[in-house]
């Protein structure tokens with residue numbers, strides 16, 4: 336069994352990836368400082384898997400701890416999820432974002448190098464594209480200047496990985512540019528746990544539906560899209576988790592000094608109003624929403640060209656928007672003790 340260190344493994348995408356790894360014969364080992372997750376995630380994982388996942392509580396910037404994990408376990412690859420991810424917050428405390436997101440990547444790379452571990456999957460984001468000039472957006476589409484310190488950390492981390500490989504490092508790296516992860520595990524044992532007021536659409540939608548939020552505001556209906564609201568590519572977190580497994584399997588077949596980047600999306604764009612309508616259908620509830628002004632920093636439309644990930648990694652999304660919203664809704668009901 337190959338041990339895979341998943342940094343930030345108690346988080347939203349990491350926890351679903353832990354399940355996908357075990358289902359594919361890998362053994363995940365989690366390191367998480369629980370800065371943006373809760374210990375109950377580990378209980379949810381245990382319910383799904385019928386056993387514990389080995390977990391180290393601590394910080395990826397703690398070189399001694401990360402070294403200890405590599406010494407105590409024969410690690411064959413790393414998925415580096417751990418990062419601070421709130422776009423708005425990153426504009427308030429940019430230094431903390433640069434320190435955490437870039438610092439943790441450097442520690443992981445150095446310790447991997449010391450221990451001769453080659454395979455790394457890095458969590459990047461479609462945020463690196465900004466508002467692309469062509470749609471759907473290709474991996475080769477030039478990246479734009481980042482809109483936020485958070486987005487900039489993803490760009491810088493991608494650049495660090497490229498520079499590292501250029502130095503003829505004995506490593507094999509894939510950056511996955513996630514589009515908009517949504518949904519939850521169908522068991523409703525794990526899902527997205529936003530702390531405070533959600534900045535993302537789907538948790539805001541589900542929280543409004545159960546009355547935690549009074550009303551959803553749609554930020555702008557005068558964009559150049561089919562109904563005037565912003566377009567995103569919503570990808571089920573189970574599909575996203577599976578893309579990490581495919582990446583690790585692919586990395587195993589590569590030679591040293593390998594790096595590549597893949598979009599992970601469905602290839603479909605949906606407007607905010609389409610999301611609301613689909614949500615109302617699957618939840619059989621009317622959503623209390625209003626149209627408001629545009630929100631600063633929002634991209635008008637972005638969705639993925641998925642040809643490369645489909646053909647090279649042999650991965651494609653299996654779930655559609657309805658599936659994603661149904662699982663998000665069931666998860667919200669579970670959190671709110673409904674049904």
Ligand SMILES: NC(=O)c1ccc[n+]([C@@H]2O[C@H](COP(=O)([O-])OP(=O)(O)OC[C@H]3O[C@@H](n4cnc5c(N)ncnc54)[C@H](O)[C@@H]3O)[C@@H](O)[C@H]2O)c1
Pocket residue numbers: 342343344345346347348349366367368369370371372393394395396415416417418419420435439458459460461513514515516
């Ligand atoms: N969710 C999205 O919309 C989205 C989109 C694109 C990219 N990403 C990226 O994917 C990754 C995972 O995102 P997520 O949605 O699961 O986020 P999340 O906040 O749910 O998970 C991240 C986890 O990392 C932990 N963490 C943060 N800093 C750490 C550190 N220094 N040491 C140890 N643990 C640390 C947090 O406690 C959390 O459990 C992040 O890198 C994020 O930037 C997320």
